[in-house]
Amino acid sequence: DAGVIQSPRHEVTEMGQEVTLRCKPISGHNSLFWYRQTMMRGLELLIYFNNNVPIDDSGMPEDRFSAKMPNASFSTLKIQPSEPRDSAVYFCASSLGEGEAFFGQGTRLTVV
Amino acid sequence: QQPVQSPQAVILREGEDAVINCSSSKALYSVHWYRQKHGEAPVFLMILLKGGEQKGHDKISASFNEKKQQSSLYLTASQLSYSGTYFCGTEGTTDSWGKLQFGAGTQVVVTP
Numbered sequence: 443d444a445g446v447i448q449s450p451r452h453e454v455t456e457m458g459q460e461v462t463l464r465c466k467p468i469s470g471h472n473s474l475f476w477y478r479q480t481m482m483r484g485l486e487l488l489i490y491f492n493n494n495v496p497i498d499d500s501g502m503p504e505d506r507f508s509a510k511m512p513n514a515s516f517s518t519l520k521i522q523p524s525e526p527r528d529s530a531v532y533f534c535a536s537s538l539g540e541g542e543a544f545f546g547q548g549t550r551l552t553v554v
Numbered sequence: 555q556q557p558v559q560s561p562q563a564v565i566l567r568e569g570e571d572a573v574i575n576c577s578s579s580k581a582l583y584s585v586h587w588y589r590q591k592h593g594e595a596p597v598f599l600m601i602l603l604k605g606g607e608q609k610g611h612d613k614i615s616a617s618f619n620e621k622k623q624q625s626s627l628y629l630t631a632s633q634l635s636y637s638g639t640y641f642c643g644t645e646g647t648t649d650s651w652g653k654l655q656f657g658a659g660t661q662v663v664v665t666p
Binding site (some may be wrong): 473475477484485486487490492497498533538540541542543544545546547548 | 556563585586594595596597598601603641643645652653654655656657658659
């Protein structure tokens with residue numbers, strides 16, 4: 443298996459633009475997590491899904507952030523409109539049950 | 555709530571030992587340990603489940619004291635490859651199932 447695949451790897455966008463980050467979890471995994479990593483705040487859990495259903499989105503910063511998982515093999519995290527403070531590395535991770543979480547390589551987002 | 559890790563950073567000479575602590579204000583069901591190298595994704599090291607067990611991975615081991623809501627990661631006879639940032643991730647007994655939150659990380663530098 444190729445592991446968790448995220449795209450794009452790097453994204454530079456202007457403030458106010460919509461940004462969509464994509465994630466393909468490992469086949470067969472039933473949990474999917476979106477994390478945001480910054481120097482100041484470390485690894486923050488934004489939202490996670492179990493069997494494609496959002497279980498806890500209490501970490502989503504505000505209404506500008508939304509996440510979907512239309513099927514077991516795809517998830518998106520959207521920021522609309524984007525702001526400079528959204529600049530961070532966004533990781534997607536997947537796991538099977540309560541086992542280890544496998545992280546994707548991350549998307550480095552820069553909002554200018 | 556995120557777990558609290560200590561120390562924030564540690565510098566070791568090759569062959570020395572170190573301990574990284576992770577504590578939580580809530581009752582824990584599991585503790586996960588990950589290591590992240592600069593510019594890369596976090597990589598799973600081990601998971602400890604409620605029950606106070608100790609686990610090992612090469613010369614890296616960990617313990618889990620559920621009564622104290624703490625876990626410790628032990629780096630024994632450190633190698634250069636141990637350098638990186640170590641994160642503990644915790645799942646609380648009262649959290650939504652599968653909710654994994656990470657501490658701020660402990661940066662480990664192993665020098666020759």
